[in-house]
Amino acid sequence: MSQPLVEVKDLAKVFDVSPPWLNRVVERKPKAFVHAVDGVSFSIERGKTLALVGESGCGKSTVARLLVGLYGPTRGHVRFDGEDIAKTLAGAGASPLRRRMQMIFQDPYASLNPRWKVLDIVAEPLREHGLVKGDAEAKRRVGELLSSVGLNPADAEKFPHQFSGGQRQRISIARALATEPEFLVCDEPTSALDVSVQAQVLNIMKDLQRKRGLTYLFISHNLAVVRHMADQIGVMYLGRLVEVADKAELFARPRHPYTRMLLDAIPDIHMTGRARTPVQGEVPNPLNPPSGCSFHPRCPLANARCKAERPVLLEAEGVRVACHAVEEGRAG
Amino acid sequence: MTAPLLEVSHLRVEFPTRHGTLLALDDISFSIAPGEILGVVGESGAGKSLTGAAIIGLLDPPGRIAAGEIRLAGRRIDNLPYEQMRRIRGKEIGAVFQDPLTSLNPLYTVGRQLVETITTHLDLTASQARARAVELLASTGIPAPEARVDHFPHQFSGGMRQRVVIALALAANPKLIVADEPTTALDVSIQAQIIALLKKVCKEQGAAVMLVTHDMGVIAETCDRVAVMYAGRIAEIGPVAAVIHRPAHPYTAGLMGSIPAMDEDRERLLQIDGAMPRLTAIPPGCAFNPRCPHVVERCHSERPELALVGATSAACWRPVTLEGAR
Numbered sequence: 001m002s003q004p005l006v007e008v009k010d011l012a013k014v015f016d017v018s019p020p021w022l023n024r025v026v027e028r029k030p031k032a033f034v035h036a037v038d039g040v041s042f043s044i045e046r047g048k049t050l051a052l053v054g055e056s057g058c059g060k061s062t063v064a065r066l067l068v069g070l071y072g073p074t075r076g077h078v079r080f081d082g083e084d085i086a087k088t089l090a091g092a093g094a095s096p097l098r099r100r101m102q103m104i105f106q107d108p109y110a111s112l113n114p115r116w117k118v119l120d121i122v123a124e125p126l127r128e129h130g131l132v133k134g135d136a137e138a139k140r141r142v143g144e145l146l147s148s149v150g151l152n153p154a155d156a157e158k159f160p161h162q163f164s165g166g167q168r169q170r171i172s173i174a175r176a177l178a179t180e181p182e183f184l185v186c187d188e189p190t191s192a193l194d195v196s197v198q199a200q201v202l203n204i205m206k207d208l209q210r211k212r213g214l215t216y217l218f219i220s221h222n223l224a225v226v227r228h229m230a231d232q233i234g235v236m237y238l239g240r241l242v243e244v245a246d247k248a249e250l251f252a253r254p255r256h257p258y259t260r261m262l263l264d265a266i267p268d269i270h271m272t273g274r275a276r277t278p279v280q281g282e283v284p285n286p287l288n289p290p291s292g293c294s295f296h297p298r299c300p301l302a303n304a305r306c307k308a309e310r311p312v313l314l315e316a317e318g319v320r321v322a323c324h325a326v327e328e329g330r331a332g
Numbered sequence: 333m334t335a336p337l338l339e340v341s342h343l344r345v346e347f348p349t350r351h352g353t354l355l356a357l358d359d360i361s362f363s364i365a366p367g368e369i370l371g372v373v374g375e376s377g378a379g380k381s382l383t384g385a386a387i388i389g390l391l392d393p394p395g396r397i398a399a400g401e402i403r404l405a406g407r408r409i410d411n412l413p414y415e416q417m418r419r420i421r422g423k424e425i426g427a428v429f430q431d432p433l434t435s436l437n438p439l440y441t442v443g444r445q446l447v448e449t450i451t452t453h454l455d456l457t458a459s460q461a462r463a464r465a466v467e468l469l470a471s472t473g474i475p476a477p478e479a480r481v482d483h484f485p486h487q488f489s490g491g492m493r494q495r496v497v498i499a500l501a502l503a504a505n506p507k508l509i510v511a512d513e514p515t516t517a518l519d520v521s522i523q524a525q526i527i528a529l530l531k532k533v534c535k536e537q538g539a540a541v542m543l544v545t546h547d548m549g550v551i552a553e554t555c556d557r558v559a560v561m562y563a564g565r566i567a568e569i570g571p572v573a574a575v576i577h578r579p580a581h582p583y584t585a586g587l588m589g590s591i592p593a594m595d596e597d598r599e600r601l602l603q604i605d606g607a608m609p610r611l612t613a614i615p616p617g618c619a620f621n622p623r624c625p626h627v628v629e630r631c632h633s634e635r636p637e638l639a640l641v642g643a644t645s646a647a648c649w650r651p652v653t654l655e656g657a658r
Contacts, residue, residue: 055519164607165376194375194546199590199601206600221520224549228592228601251594265524266594267549282489282522 003082004043005183005215006067010076013037013062017287034286036062038239039076041313044232046182049209049216051230053223053262055283059239060219064187067217068103080183099129102176106188108168112160118171119156122146125178145174149204166197170204177208183215190225202228223266227251235259238286238294245319255321255331257299293324301325335406336363337540338387338508343400343410345379345386347611354611356382356395358564361638366507369534369541371551371572373587374561375608380544383561384510386410387542388427389417404508423453426501426539428530430513432493436485442469442496443481446503453504468499471536473529491522495529502533509534512544527554548591552576560584563609563619570644580641580651583620618649626650 018024018031037059044050052060065071067078069089078085080101088097102125105111112121122145123138125131132138143153149170160168169189176184189205190198202225208214220226226233227247234244235258243256254260281298284290293311296302303324311322325331345357357379364370372380385391387402389409402410409420421427429435437445446465450456456464462481469477472495485493494514501509511530515523531554534541543554551558552572559569560581568581579585589602606623615621621631630649641651 055521166607195548196375196587196590196604197607199592199603200605202592203600203603223520224592224594227594228598261521265521267524267527267547267553282491283519 005046005081006044006217007079008043008063008067008076009041009079011037011040011063011066011073011078012075013059013066013071014074032287035239035289036286037066040236040239040241041076042234042241042244044183044215044217046215047209047213048231049218049229050232050234051218051220051226052234052236053220053226054236055221057238057283057286058236060221060236061187062239063236064103064185064217064219068101068185069098070103095129099125099179100181101183101185102179102181103185103187104169104172104176104189107192108165108172109160109192111172112168114160116159117156118142118146118158118160118163121160121171122156122175122178125175129179131179141178142174145178146171148177148208149174150200164197165193166200169193169197169201173201173204173208177212180212181214183217185217185219187219188221189218191220191222198225205229223262235262238283238289240294240322241313241320242295242323243319243321244313249319255319255326256323257301257325257331258295261298293322299325301330337366337368337405338364338542339403340383340387341400341403343383343386343402344398345382345391345395346398347395349394351612355614356564356611357386360400360564360566362559362566362569364508364540364542366540367534367538368557369531369543369555371555371558372542372544372561373546373548373551373558375546377608377611378561379564380546380561381512384427384512384542384544387508388421388425388510390421390427419453422449422506423504424506424508426504426506426509428494428497428501428509428511428514430516432490432497432517433485435497436493436500438485441482441484442488446481446496446500449500449503464503465499468503469496471533472496472499472502473525474499490518491525494518494522494526498526498529498533502537502539505537505539507539509539509541510544511541513546514543515550516545516547523550530554548576548588560587563614564611565619566638566647567620568644568646568648569638574643578642578644580644580646581620581648582624582626582650582652584646585652586623586625618647626652 013036015034015036017034019029023029040063052063054060066073069085072086119142122142126138126141132141142156146153146155151170190201218229230247233247233250234241237258243259254263290297292308293306296306305324311324313320313322314327341361343357343360347354347356360383374380386397397410401408404424443465447461450461450464466477466481469481474480474492474495515526518526527550545551555572558572558575560567562583568575568584575584576588579588586602586604592601604623609615617633618631618636621627628650636647636649638645638647
């Protein structure tokens with residue numbers, strides 16, 4: 001494979017969170033902006049899974065929404081199979097492109113219309129893209145899709161409230177698969193589910209990837225789930241990627257101090273009694289991020305350079321890391 | 333072993349509804365020794381939080397304790413009148429809930445809420461109580477406690493708020509702390525801080541803890557013993573290492589196998605098919621029988637009691653043997 005399926009270059013999204021005009025004038029408040037995603041670049045090979053991890057507010061979900069075109073980027077671009085997404089979605093090629101990429105959302109209770117039958121929910125993308133002719137064909141196709149995610153075709157006649165959380169998430173997966181996409185963006189697909197149900201959903205997602213050669217962008221804050229699902233992992237902190245590496249490499253030799261902290265912080269059931277160092281401090285306010293490297297107030301390796309100069313992602317030994325300490329060999 | 337601090341025996345909680353009485357907790361028995369941390373795990377709807385609520389006497393009506401008893405340091409507390417129970421809550425049992433934003437009053441400063449709790453339960457003057465409030469905030473790791481004591485809850489971040497809630501729970505030196513999903517609303521890095529804090533303060537004060545969570549990792553790191561709940565019953569209870577590494581109940585074994593591990597690679601996760609039954613339709617016999625891979629005839633008709641299997645106690649007719657565990 002020469003060309004990656006998805007290529008993201010210097011992607012940025014700025015949200016205007018200013019107070020209303022009158023407040024700004026009366027209270028002399030300045031305009032305020034949040035740099036939700038700030039210069040993120042990565043690529044995903046066909047048939048592979050890239051996972052983005054990070055704590056809440058680090059911009060993971062914004063990246064997901066930028067990738068499927070739910071937000072327009074402020075800067076940078078996303079290329080899908082060589083096409084610029086923002087340009088294509090604005091033009092005549094929008095519909096064929098949308099067919100090729102779909103999204104699975106976090107909350108299976110909020111992402112399914114409670115007034116629609118499962119048949120209509122799963123058939124909506126089919127009808128929208130003109131992939132089926134008539135109700136009989138729609139019904140047959142929905143039945144196939146439901147079986148492929150381990151549900152009964154007869155479930156098509158039911159409403160979402162008749163299903164448990166895990167079953168609902170399978171309905172969303174069936175809906176996402178309806179247009180036979182190549183690329184699925186999964187935004188915390190299992191974090192609303194119990195562990196035993198999470199295992200069912202993760203197994204289905206892996207089986208589907210193997211059978212259909214799907215490419216995933218998998219977003220999660222759970223490192224154990226990410227380790228199970230991903231081929232490559234990107235760690236985000238305050239809107240920037242701080243480390244991108246292959247799964248095995250990241251877990252065996254985490255380079256960036258933040259990655260090390262995250263790995264250190266997860267309680268793991270198989271290491272009872274292991275002493276661990278709790279992460280110090282908290283994520284800073286994204287409205288007013290620290291100067292230089294945004295991680296420096298919590299970093300044990302921070303020095304004057306980290307406070308002043310923002311590190312860039314540098315590649316070494318196949319791993320991309322944005323850290324002065326790693327670059328200078330101080331990370332040990 | 334010393335006399336248990338908390339003793340729950342044959343607890344049964346019912347919810348009378350128009351469509352009949354729902355049995356939410358059925359024959360729950362366990363005890364916690366002073367200074368011990370007992371974890372309670374299970375999937376949503378298993379009855380974990382309800383057990384905690386029954387102990388602190390905060391069952392939402394129409395829920396009621398239908399049978400069994402709860403003893404705190406030998407004294408029966410499940411049938412106390414509201415006023416007496418109110419005095420025990422806070423003084424002898426501290427509570428930490430999941431969402432730190434809703435368990436604090438947004439209109440009062442953190443200090444005022446702490447002082448109120450302290451003066452209600454302890455015989456201290458206002459200035460002594462304030463000094464104790466500052467001390468409590470400091471002991472839960474809040475920087476600059478003298479200044480922070482006059483701040484409102486919204487001025488704290490999520491992790492800091494949970495620290496305040498823990499300080500509140502500890503205010504009157506309770507003997508027992510019931511922590512209901514204290515870290516679920518927090519990020520992993522903050523979660524680690526809060527768990528370490530909870531462990532530290534309990535050790536320092538010698539308080540026993542009942543930690544309700546669905547996160548096995550948290551349990552493994554924190555608890556001495558763990559109870560696994562399923563459909564309103566205890567499926568297995570025992571020392572944490574035994575339950576995690578050599579589970580006897582097929583449900584516990586399935587639960588452990590379904591958690592992605594950090595130290596091994598598996599192509600597929602073990603999955604338990606199906607979902608937990610609703611309270612309206614708990615099958616006869618063992619509640620787990622429709623999902624159980626080792627089900628036998630007896631499981632459909634007769635309900636298993638907790639019995640010792642190796643190091644843990646499991647309610648199962650055919651406990652997983654050591655060879656078959658993995």
